[in-house]
Amino acid sequence: MSTSSDPSADRFLSDLNELRAIGARGTGVVRRAFDTDDVRARLWLTDRFADAGLTPRIDPAGNVWGLRGRLLMGSHTDTQPEGGWLDGAFGVIAALQVARENPNVSVVSFQDEEGRFGATTGSEIWSGAMTPDQADALKDLDGVAFGTARQALPATGGFPDPTRFDAYIEPHIEQGPVLDTTGQVAGIVTAIVGLRQVEVTLGGQQNHAGTTPMDMRTDALRGLSDADYAIRDALRAIVTPRSVWTIGHVAVHPNAPSAVPGRVRFTVQWRDADTPRLDRMEKAIRTALAQIAAATGLSLTISATARLPPADMDAGLRSALAAAADTHAPGRWCNMPSGALHDATNVSRLMPAGMLFAPSIGGISHDFAEDTSADDLVTCLHILKTAAATLTSRPVRSAGRSCP
Amino acid sequence: MSTSSDPSADRFLSDLNELRAIGARGTGVVRRAFDTDDVRARLWLTDRFADAGLTPRIDPAGNVWGLRGRLLMGSHTDTQPEGGWLDGAFGVIAALQVARENPNVSVVSFQDEEGRFGATTGSEIWSGAMTPDQADALKDLDGVAFGTARQALPATGGFPDPTRFDAYIEPHIEQGPVLDTTGQVAGIVTAIVGLRQVEVTLGGQQNHAGTTPMDMRTDALRGLSDADYAIRDALRAIVTPRSVWTIGHVAVHPNAPSAVPGRVRFTVQWRDADTPRLDRMEKAIRTALAQIAAATGLSLTISATARLPPADMDAGLRSALAAAADTHAPGRWCNMPSGALHDATNVSRLMPAGMLFAPSIGGISHDFAEDTSADDLVTCLHILKTAAATLTSRPVRSAGRSCP
Numbered sequence: 001m002s003t004s005s006d007p008s009a010d011r012f013l014s015d016l017n018e019l020r021a022i023g024a025r026g027t028g029v030v031r032r033a034f035d036t037d038d039v040r041a042r043l044w045l046t047d048r049f050a051d052a053g054l055t056p057r058i059d060p061a062g063n064v065w066g067l068r069g070r071l072l073m074g075s076h077t078d079t080q081p082e083g084g085w086l087d088g089a090f091g092v093i094a095a096l097q098v099a100r101e102n103p104n105v106s107v108v109s110f111q112d113e114e115g116r117f118g119a120t121t122g123s124e125i126w127s128g129a130m131t132p133d134q135a136d137a138l139k140d141l142d143g144v145a146f147g148t149a150r151q152a153l154p155a156t157g158g159f160p161d162p163t164r165f166d167a168y169i170e171p172h173i174e175q176g177p178v179l180d181t182t183g184q185v186a187g188i189v190t191a192i193v194g195l196r197q198v199e200v201t202l203g204g205q206q207n208h209a210g211t212t213p214m215d216m217r218t219d220a221l222r223g224l225s226d227a228d229y230a231i232r233d234a235l236r237a238i239v240t241p242r243s244v245w246t247i248g249h250v251a252v253h254p255n256a257p258s259a260v261p262g263r264v265r266f267t268v269q270w271r272d273a274d275t276p277r278l279d280r281m282e283k284a285i286r287t288a289l290a291q292i293a294a295a296t297g298l299s300l301t302i303s304a305t306a307r308l309p310p311a312d313m314d315a316g317l318r319s320a321l322a323a324a325a326d327t328h329a330p331g332r333w334c335n336m337p338s339g340a341l342h343d344a345t346n347v348s349r350l351m352p353a354g355m356l357f358a359p360s361i362g363g364i365s366h367d368f369a370e371d372t373s374a375d376d377l378v379t380c381l382h383i384l385k386t387a388a389a390t391l392t393s394r395p396v397r398s399a400g401r402s403c404p
Numbered sequence: 405m406s407t408s409s410d411p412s413a414d415r416f417l418s419d420l421n422e423l424r425a426i427g428a429r430g431t432g433v434v435r436r437a438f439d440t441d442d443v444r445a446r447l448w449l450t451d452r453f454a455d456a457g458l459t460p461r462i463d464p465a466g467n468v469w470g471l472r473g474r475l476l477m478g479s480h481t482d483t484q485p486e487g488g489w490l491d492g493a494f495g496v497i498a499a500l501q502v503a504r505e506n507p508n509v510s511v512v513s514f515q516d517e518e519g520r521f522g523a524t525t526g527s528e529i530w531s532g533a534m535t536p537d538q539a540d541a542l543k544d545l546d547g548v549a550f551g552t553a554r555q556a557l558p559a560t561g562g563f564p565d566p567t568r569f570d571a572y573i574e575p576h577i578e579q580g581p582v583l584d585t586t587g588q589v590a591g592i593v594t595a596i597v598g599l600r601q602v603e604v605t606l607g608g609q610q611n612h613a614g615t616t617p618m619d620m621r622t623d624a625l626r627g628l629s630d631a632d633y634a635i636r637d638a639l640r641a642i643v644t645p646r647s648v649w650t651i652g653h654v655a656v657h658p659n660a661p662s663a664v665p666g667r668v669r670f671t672v673q674w675r676d677a678d679t680p681r682l683d684r685m686e687k688a689i690r691t692a693l694a695q696i697a698a699a700t701g702l703s704l705t706i707s708a709t710a711r712l713p714p715a716d717m718d719a720g721l722r723s724a725l726a727a728a729a730d731t732h733a734p735g736r737w738c739n740m741p742s743g744a745l746h747d748a749t750n751v752s753r754l755m756p757a758g759m760l761f762a763p764s765i766g767g768i769s770h771d772f773a774e775d776t777s778a779d780d781l782v783t784c785l786h787i788l789k790t791a792a793a794t795l796t797s798r799p800v801r802s803a804g805r806s807c808p
Contacts, residue, residue, distance in 0.1 A: 176615025193614065197661055208769055209650035210597065210675050210743030211580025214643075216767070221632070221651050228629040239618075246613035247625055248661045250654060257601055257652045257671040267661040271614050339614030363620070365612055 008385075009378040012097040015048065016377070019077065019093060020085040028368025029085050033078040033112035033121070034062060034149040041077045042153055045092070045109055052100045054107060057157040060132060062111035062150050063122040065160055066096065069104030071392050072165040072351075073384070075172055076113035076122070076343060084173070084370020086377075088113060090358060091171040094381050101385060104392035106165065110343045117146040123343035126159055127350055162350040167317055167391065170344040171356045171384055173372055177363025178336055185376045186333040186383055187357035188321045191273040192345045193242075193337050194310035196282055198268050200227070200289060203299035206254060206262025221252055221261040223298040230288035231268065238280050242337055245270035245281065273310045273337045311345045317354030317391070324386035329379050356380060356387075412789070413782040416501040419452065420781070423481065423497060424489040432772025433489050437482040437516035437525070438466060438553040445481045446557055449496070449513055456504045458511060461561040464536060466515035466554050467526040469564055470500065473508030475796050476569040476755075477788070479576055480517035480526070480747060488577070488774025490781075492517060494762060495575040498785050505789060508796035510569065514747045521550040527747035530563055531754055566754040571721055571795065574748040574759045575788055577776055581767025582740055589780045590737040590787055591761035592725045595677040596749045597646075597741050598714035600686055602672050604631070604693060607703035610658060610666025625656055625665040627702040634692035635672065642684050646741055649674035649685065677714045677741045715749045721758030721795070728790035733783050760784060760791075 022044060023029045023037030031038040042064045046056035049066030057065040064077075075091025092109045099105040111122030117138040124130045136147025174180075179187050204218035228247060235245060246269050253263040270281045286302060293300035318335070325333040336357070344353045358380045361371045426448060427433045427441030435442040446468045450460035453470030461469040468481075479495025496513045503509040515526030521542040528534045540551025578584075583591050608622035632651060639649060650673050657667040674685045690706060697704035722739070729737040740761070748757045762784045765775045 174615065175612050176617075177611075177620050178615075178617065181620070195614065207581075207767065208579050208744060209648065209652055209673060210599070210745070211578065211582075211769070212648070212743070212767065213580075213582065213645060214648055215645065216581050216585070219650075221654065225629040225632040228626060229633070241617060241619065244613065244616070244618055246623075246662070246664055248613055248656075248663050248665060249659050250625065250656045250665075252652075252654045255653050257673050258650070259652050260650055261652060269613060269661050339616070340612060341614070363611065363616065365615070 016093045029083050031079045033116040034152045038078050039153050059159045060155040061122045061125045062153050064109045066107035070166040072106045072168045074108035075170050077109040080114050080366045086173045094171045098388050102388050116140045123346035127346035167352045168347040169354045174357040174360045175340050175365035179359035185329045185379050187336045189313050189338045189355035190335050191337050192311040193271040193273045194278050195271045195308040197306040199303040201265045201301040203263050207260040209258045218297050219260050220264040224264045226292045230292050234284040234288040243272045311348040313354045314352030320387040320390045324383040328382040420497045423493050433487050435483045437520040438556045442482050443557050463563045464559040465526045465529045466557050468513045470511040472510050474570045476510050476572045478512035479574050481513045484518050484770045490577045498575045502792050520544045527750035531750035571756045572751040578761040578764045579744050579769035583763035589733045589783050591740045593717050593742045593759035594739050595741050596715040597675040597677045598682050599675045599712040601710040603707040605669045605705040607667050611664040613662045622701050623664050624668040628668045630696045634696050638688040638692040647676045715752040717758045718756030724791040724794045728787040732786040
């Protein structure tokens with residue numbers, strides 16, 4: 001094993017496996033924000049921070065900090081309901097190992113990134129995008145409020161002042177197939193894509209599936225098929241290979257084998273790193289839906305558009321990560337957008353932000369089967385250590401931002 | 405009102421409204437098989453049978469009989485969870501009024517036609533298609549067994565011997581839009597269409613809707629759209645204007661806005677009065693599904709086909725109903741298949757069977773809003789009385805059956 005004579009890597013992998021044991025379920029883990037195992041993991045982490053010479057702090061949102069230097073690194077330690085062992089954990093433990101060896105680094109584990117209550121809740125509060133009071137009112141699927149749940153992990157201090165940090169680097173698993181499929185060991189994130197989503201309702205006439213002739217039907221499920229095709233056609237001339245769109249949630253009413261569907265609700269979600277392209281996609285989707293409704297006689301309701309803007313990663317941080325990747329994985333890394341949301345989206349409102357991706361085997365994520373080879377994890381650790389060393393030896397803010 | 409000087413019609417409408425009051429919910433009714441109001445209605449009915457000179461009997465399946473003559477008429481008095489006031493009730497009360505005036509008529513209200521436990525359960529047992537033991541094991545959505553529920557209506561006798569009847573006529577509302585849309589006041593049923601149904605599962609790869617490029621997806625929901633189109637195309641050259649097919653039930657997994665659908669299950673149901681056409685439709689549907697699976701890389705599972713064969717209505721009974729319709733509604737009736745199942749499907753295995761449809765306003769059925777004009781109901785009553793008079797004045801079995 002390539003890591004056998006590398007104490008830094010051994011410590012990193014050992015910490016990762018200790019954390020994996022908290023809330024373990026077979027190969028996966030379950031640590032929902034503020035549940036017993038999430039709290040155990042966060043308290044375990046404060047001990048690791050103290051051991052490493054960082055000053056531990058739990059803020060009122062449940063974010064756990066290891067404070068020391070001006071370069072902030074980290075991710076999250078809460079998981080999906082059926083979480084992989086590396087989603088979030090890799091970034092936090094890699095940051096911890098970098099901080100052990102570099103006094104100019106601080107570490108964070110943000111809370112509720114995986115959305116028991118909201119989505120990236122802890123970093124959203126810290127970035128100012130959501131007030132603590134708004135967060136306290138968020139409820140999980142069982143009706144438990146964030147404000148109630150967070151009492152399981154009492155704060156030991158306030159929110160750290162963002163100006164004490166110069167930049168943020170979030171290591172994370174890719175959660176997609178691109179690196180694994182193309183044989184890369186690391187990806188440097190160019191931007192976290194923007195996301196837009198609408199909920200569409202097509203209304204027809206619910207009828208008896210035996211007694212209603214085909215020419216007297218207004219079948220809402222057929223409208224869904226028609227809409228799917230129309231959207232595919234409309235987007236073909238607009239998208240790049242990195243644009244994605246998904247009809248992911250579908251509710252058919254009354255959803256019975258012998259009833260002509262009278263109503264279908266479905267989500268259309270699309271993502272791209274480019275805001276003008278998100279706009280063009282939205283226009284094409286709305287136009288296609290309107291045309292289908294007009295052609296079929298179905299009623300059409302489209303919700304207001306939910307929007308998360310794209311977040312460009314900082315060019316200076318990308319450059320430092322790229323140089324480090326050239327050292328440790330020459331020819332085996334690439335630049336890519338992140339199709340998933342991350343805490344870095346929120347933090348990029350406060351300071352320059354960057355991300356490094358490790359490959360996800362088979363692209364599997366949000367699943368107990370999620371995994372990455374130890375060799376790839378360690379290579380990414382080396383890239384992070386080298387990039388951090390570069391960045392903490394000169395002012396981070398010298399790097400320009402990408403053009404919009 | 406055309407019925408004001410018609411005591412027979414007045415009595416018929418009065419009985420219909422008395423029955424409507426049992427389990428009334430606004431304009432609709434709720435009498436699920438063996439619930440309190442269904443039992444009340446069936447006991448009320450035995451009293452009406454006795455008043456009319458019929459011999460009441462409740463059989464072990466909960467079918468309620470008014471026994472006297474060799475021409476059996478009736479339908480059912482149980483309802484859908486949100487039932488219309490005429491669905492079933494019209495046929496039973498019309499039969500009761502005919503029997504009051506014609507001693508050669510018997511009346512039945514079959515049990516569980518609307519499928520709290522099975523579907524047309526009472527007539528299925530009586531016809532021998534299901535044993536009483538099989539029926540006792542059927543459970544409703546709350547897990548209550550037919551065998552337990554039927555104790556709410558103790559039997560007063562055994563199952564009547566089918567050979568005591570020569571023929572069965574079931575009056576019913578159309579439950580579809582054809583008569584109302586075309587301005588007819590009665591429909592004579594040529595056949596109850598056959599029904600076939602499969603459950604289809606398309607399996608793709610569940611993935612993150614942000615991180616999975618479009619060209620790396622195997623999206624099961626797209627497979628549903630593709631299948632819908634392929635089936636439409638494949639059936640175009642096979643069907644008649646009376647053939648119907650429906651994708652009525654759809655289950656998407658994991659059914660989340662940010663997940664590429666990994667699996668979609670859906671029903672495909674088709675109905676036609678002609679068995680060879682049902683066969684051709686099945687072949688076309690299965691071929692279309694296989695082609696879509698091959699083209700998309702989705703896995704395909706198709707369940708065994710559920711089958712209910714078409715039931716031809718007896719030509720002699722149709723002829724008697726037609727002559728009566730010519731008398732009472734000249735030029736305002738037509739022949740049509742029944743797209744819905746009825747107890748007559750089961751009874752047609754035992755004896756010649758026929759059906760007369762009254763119009764459903766707006767084609768609405770299985771809904772509290774279901775309705776038919778009093779004038780149309782009374783016209784149908786007159787048709788039934790005249791047809792019964794003709795049929796009971798000569799041997800019913802003289803009529804030939806339709807060619808298969």
